[in-house]
Amino acid sequence: MTTSWFTVKYVADLMRDEPRNVGLVVKQDDETVTKFLGERADGTIDGRNIGRINSVETYKLWVDHWRRVATTQSCEELEAIRVRPGDNYFLSPRMERVFGSDVDLGDLAGDLFASLVAEDREEVVSLKDQVEGVFKHLALDTSVEIDKEIQVQVEGDTFDTLHFDYLYRADSRERLMERVNLATADRRTWDKVHAASWTFTRLLEGSARDDARDVGCIALVRTGSTDRDQQLKQMRLLERTSEVVDFASTSSAERKLADLLVPA
Template sequence: MNGLLILRGWMVAINWYLVKYVPDPFRNEPKNIGVVVEAEGRGAVRLVGQKGDILDGRRVRGIVRSSRTLRAWLEYLEYHLESGSFREQLERLSGRSGQNYLIEPRGVLLNAPDATIKEIAEGLFQELVGESTSSDEPSIDEIANTLLYRRLKVPQGHRIERNVVYTVELNGEPHDVGFDYRYENGRTTLLDKITLSPQDRIIRQKVHDLLFRIEHVREDLKVKQPNFVTLYDLGKTRESGPVDSYLRAIERFSHTVNVRDRRAAENVADALGVPVLQSA
């Protein structure tokens, strides 16, 4: 499909979004189930249980209530991403409340010349959602949530928020950029997760996206002197050597914490200015 290819050699700004499922809109506890990547209304979607254009209902049992509804959502998104009407539909959906499915704007990417939108969507999906496996090893999401919500003693009256979005100016137009967490206590600290695996084909795009969001929020006058913390995982290799250049680029603008380091909780606590709970 020609609409899914990024023009070779061009620096094309593309948007990406998280697709979330909310089992109970009243409790509002969403979970990530997919990713959309688009440029000028056209692009690609990757959802849990999806293989190509087919959704395997057996693979989404226990994740969503109805595989039939999720399949309808996949067809709906694919139609509008192919026809170029995705952004118009997103505006219509954003005005509704109490929905089980949400599409959350997350940021802007500048693609590498050798990547397609489908490849970018797949890479973001594997990092932020992933398919369930039999492995007992916790994901970066699980480790980060444990560090922030079970290992730190946040002062009374304060909390660590999830999935925060800021509207910034991009080429004279408003644009939403998101971060995974926010902590405020005299100063705003924004935290984001990233997997830095040497085998990841879109590692450059992911790092660029993170730095893009940091840069634009730093320049935004609504957030005074923000602090940034990047929670990173080195993937299966656990070796930092092949990704040192990316780490150095991030460290110019953000604290960095390896989530699997034995002192990860202490390092996050230092960055936030809060104590660590001694009993993990």
């Protein structure tokens, strides 16, 4: 699947013409992810974490502009408007690469941002690395199985095979976990939410036939700065069949995972 991206560039002095990368726009079909220096989990900008910028307030306005334009314009339309004479902020020429269909665009954008934009003052990690880093910090990394396949009884002698990102097992307790990156709030994100919700429901219905097992589900999500209302709806849907842990704040996610997984 072809992924396109533009780096957002800033030139402090137009006469010197020394651009600096301050943001990223990543597009794949109708899915878009934007990331900027200084961006907090809730989408606001921390002016202390963007380096040397002539005006933080102007930077924030340009961030709002490129977020809006990126989510409403195609790659071809972005190419047509990426540079305007006299502007301190502009987009680089479009770059493209073919990635596998199973690549999460939010995680891919994080990796691209880390290599193209992020500076030493920021650490940008994928949701996968974030989750597994918390497992390690909680000393659960040896107790959590990765890419787990589970057989569940559907009816009679009929079984279904379900796939989960993680399985944590302690005595009779089993907690199955799926990563769902909500930072890209669009139709494909809804597809991932629906898939996770269906998988959780299928597991719980099949596990209900086994009284000896204590089975539960955990959705490991990360919210972003775009379309907060839609992300809240997605989280409510996931909460119907699972505990939801939001990695927008790693420390908060770690505390909640500790409550859910670490034996008292």
